[in-house]
Amino acid sequence: MVAGPDVSAQTSPPAATPLPDTLSAAVEEEETVFYTSDRITYDIGDSTLVLTGNAVLKYDNITLKAGEVRFNTLTEMLTADRLPDSVGVAPEANLEPTLEDSEGTLVGARMQYSLKTRRGRILDGRTQYEEGFFEGRQLRIENENSLHIHIGSYTTCDRPEHRHYWLKVGKAKILRDDKAILKNVTAYVYGVPVFYLPFYILPLKRGRHSGFTVPTYGSGVTEGTYIRNLGCYWAASDYWDLRLTGDVESARGFLLKPYLRYAKAGRTNGSVGGSYQSSFGLKPTGWDIAANHWQELRPDLKVRGQAQFASRLSFVHGTTRGNDPTRLQSSLRSSFSLDKNWDQKSLNLSVSESSPTGKPVRPTTSLSFRLPSRPLFAPPQRRRTGGMPDFGASRNTDKRLWYQSILLGYNGSLRDQKQSTGTRQDIVNQFNGSSQQTAGGWFHFGPQGSYSETWFRQTGKGFDRQNAYNVGVQANTTLYGLFRTRIGRLQDVRHVMTPSVSFSQAGPRNASRSASFGLSNILQARTEHEDKTQKFDLLFVNLSSAYNFKAKTRPWSDINASVRVPANKVNVDGNLTYDLYRPVVQTFRRPWLKTASLNTSINLTGERSASTETFAGAFSSAQNVGSTGFGGSGSYGSDRFDENFDRIKGPWSVSLSHRYSVGRVKPDTSFSTSSHVVSALNRFDLDSLTGLFGLSNPVTAKWRVEHAFNYDVRRKTIVSHSFNFHRSLHCWELYFRWTPTGFNKGIYFRINIIAIPEIKIEQQRSSN
Template identity: 30%
Template structure:
């Protein structure tokens, strides 16, 4: 029988579960899981294998020539053979299948020179691809052989000289190459002499060589690759590197152990040329919705600058646990035997600069139905610089009764329509705090024990619907005993009444994209009265002799303005805050200063576009240097203006899995001066970007003889991509007052196909130096790096 360019359909059983995630398994798993059955044009044949199911699914094929021998049961598809099943496609120059022996053979055809290069067997499913020079497989026994196999899976590329399939559970491979490089001549690969794969278990490789091009650089006698999904125990991937502090290093040598779904452990070691070795252990646990935490213990055996031996350790831990739906505990701790452990072992600038170790433990209890809560905590801080131990809140106890109605209406019920007295609420809190320090010199130790309580009553009323009035009365008491063993009790009585409203102005212009303006004006005024007394004697807050201090009466005034806009972009409405301006002042009736009026503080912001952000903060005094009041012309005390402008081009980079990566970091849009100039370099996908920030501050001298304070700087950040493979970024901070550069860095990034290189130069600042690194993009642990200068590295 012979058919030319004819498409047909025949039955095939459902595909069994695939082998696993290890890419080498892909070299055969598609052939193992795809039983193919030839047939005559007049019948549909069900598969006869272990994977037979009751359902029949259609499979389409086409070929230049189809031959079938009914005696031997052999079907031969020749010339441009294409088999399709859902999203699976198989093509080859020739496919032979024998129904009786269940033997499948796929091979290419010879070209004009006699070389077998026409129609190399190729399998594809989604983004996965597989090919082989010659494939032989028995559907009954599950055994087969693949020669010259190639596969692509999850952006990884595999080449195998010969693969022997013993069954659907086991496979052997010889001379197999694994890489993320898609070139015919890969830039790097892992060459395994032999490989044994156990489905859904592991792959055992012997004689593994890491090569850059054809040059071998590293060799392991064996390696075990886990194939199971999820967390599985296994050997960690080693990392090679070099820097001026440690010299040549081999790190991440260790083992990950996951015996349970609730906890795991990791042990890793770093061997350093100059500083001996460091061992890190990590233990993690997590029982869903019950408890979680981790513990990190590091130990180093290194050498001092004089050549002596140095041994030190560091311990960090944290724990979170829910004892009940309303009770939780939390704890964390940091301890070390050496004050310079982080400086010798950390590459992170801010961990390097941290000179304090903090530990704490807390218990939280909530009674949701009554609004009550109880918090208990202890905290400890060790100052490594001064060798001081501070126990802050050791312990701290706090009880709080949330706002609750005094008279019998439920708290969540509306007070509208209720008598005025049912709108009154009360709240209560009490606490204990014990603080003390311990120093090398015991005479400098301090101690302070404080017990306090507070009860408040407040109400909310809207007599006219638009005006809010909130009165409040508070009574608080604090008893303390300091390191001089002298008890002190202090009581404070306070009352306040506040009032405010919100006014709106709405405009609906149609100018360009502008469709609406809303001005929100919020005036607010409150009056406060405070009276305090020091109490000598008495019991539990009652009785005793009170020494009353002068009362304190204050009026606070504030006015908030917010301008919101609505624009129409591509038929969709967008709402944003265009500008805001807030002002605040107050009048103190009982101050000892001749300046009763408090300074007028003003804060504002303008953000007309996401590329522009300007913020303003000012303080004015209503009094001149002779304390003469001038309400209409207040004098400037301080002003701060921060401006940020951000511009960037539209992304035009190709959607390549390498070139789409973003290797550089924007220096940020905050107004810190130098912090972001020394941070890691994240990704930039735009062809160019330019950020410009300006900071200006002025503070008038607060007393005679002192000088005014002025500070102003400008920070620029420029990044561009000359080509898709080259990226350059430059950041600088210039002090306009001292006319000098305070910090700058230059970053140059080069994409080297499956590798990438980065050079960062810090020509000025405390971190002066440079950093160079080259690494594999998909395996950044395999790298070479060198750092010179900067915080001891």
């Protein structure tokens, strides 16, 4: 049906009233068209309702506004226009055609929209998604979630009179809450074309999204001039994604690197990746494949596996970028395991293979069973009679007999493995026992022990056995001292002292016997003010040492003392080491101070005002697509530089640290400084800093600065020193890093679009 306004409310009544029945038949029975305007007419011959001046028409979740709206009741076609000035409609009533729905707003010079098919066309139209603006000579609405643009543009700059940049597109397809596919893209910066792309995928949703990766370039001795990480990332769904990148190296050729991830929360996850290298003549020079998989078949049954294959191990080393060469893997490894758990018991079957040459070798197979420690004499459970608890049983479940605290556990395994001289099969049985006892309610002690038996058969040696044991006991107690001070707010000071001692012995192979001693001290305070009580720690002091019964010389180890003063913004830690022996002759004597160290740190953060903007640049939330996290905030590129300094919780923060340590080799010699380092990390925005002094700062507004400094006082050298500068330039951002000294001495400059960080200009020069 059609509902119009009361005739008395109209400046000019409709030409024909009441409205004909054909109008109500043109729409579904349960839906209604609401409309209002300064003048309403109805052409019976054309079956067209004409709304003129402040025209508003609502249908379902759609609202159409314009200077004039025409509605054909037979075809259900809407036409909206902005009338020429000659018509005589007041300027404030001659609205620009605007189509609104629950997903957004479309504006244009002329609109046509079908209520029946939900399709339409807009001339000289524009719309906004998130922070981006789309414009086009013609916009075509395919459905509620799809919009096509012919000859248009895209930008995140919200200054239409002076765009800082825009992307000119030949065609574009916008999928709401997903992405925009742009074709024939030309990027303009201040009206100057800077580059062209045949297509570009623009994400319109947060989290993982498809797009191009951020390439890097440079040169090296082995690879020559190169461009790396050139490709794209496809977030296909919430369950899997694909990254396809490649490197071009003048000395080696092409390197293709696909990487696929998949995951389903709590059930399965894994990845498959690899690389393929060829010369510029397309002759293959190497390849490798790596995969891993984890899956929960049932809540108590899980499988996991990994595999790695390569044409040769040296190829894997040559394509591992940025790793420490000393930590490169020495072989290709593959493994598979199955884990079964039930009633706190576990069974594990695993098969693994390690090949230094890449050729198949005999895998190592193992089967292990674990029975966790449990009471040897479990406390009695409350019985149930006829489905009801026995309320006559004792309710004191906390008080247990001493033997009910005895715990026993078992671990067993079978293993078949290949060695350099043959094969070896092992059967290992290990039993563990422990108990925690309390005497008199204040003295705690716990004996523990383990025994293992290994049966093995080895090529050329036949059958043999080995056994090993380890027994020990540890004891401790806690003593309290309370001092009533009643000084100001300070009411009480409590001293908590915990002495402890332990003894252990192992054998028969690698026999050992030792004892260790410790004394923990905590000084606490309680204050009262305005009926509020607070308790906090004042000081921690710990002492420890040990005695080795098997040592022929220096059985006593050094006495270590640590002191810590906890505070909210200031931390003080000290460590002292005392030697109990004379140098050279190694005879026992009274303790003498051998080393001492003091670490002090101060951390201050300014309070953020309501107007202070959040410090977060375009790269501050970047997530490497190679990580295992899914669904979080992130981008499809990975920044080469760590720029987390943007994440400042206040307008400024100051972090100062001081590390000082001394030592000596003889008790009668003076101390020498072994380490003395001063560090500082200061982060602030210049606007707040100059505001503290009441200065006007039009130049420094919106600048954020980080200063890091590390100075070795002993060597009188600057270990590291850097300045980081960041400034928001409306829809762009500028980042500049200057490292005047240290290993990374040099500069790095970048200016990029905040919404599209891939569009950037960057330059780096360093001593490396």
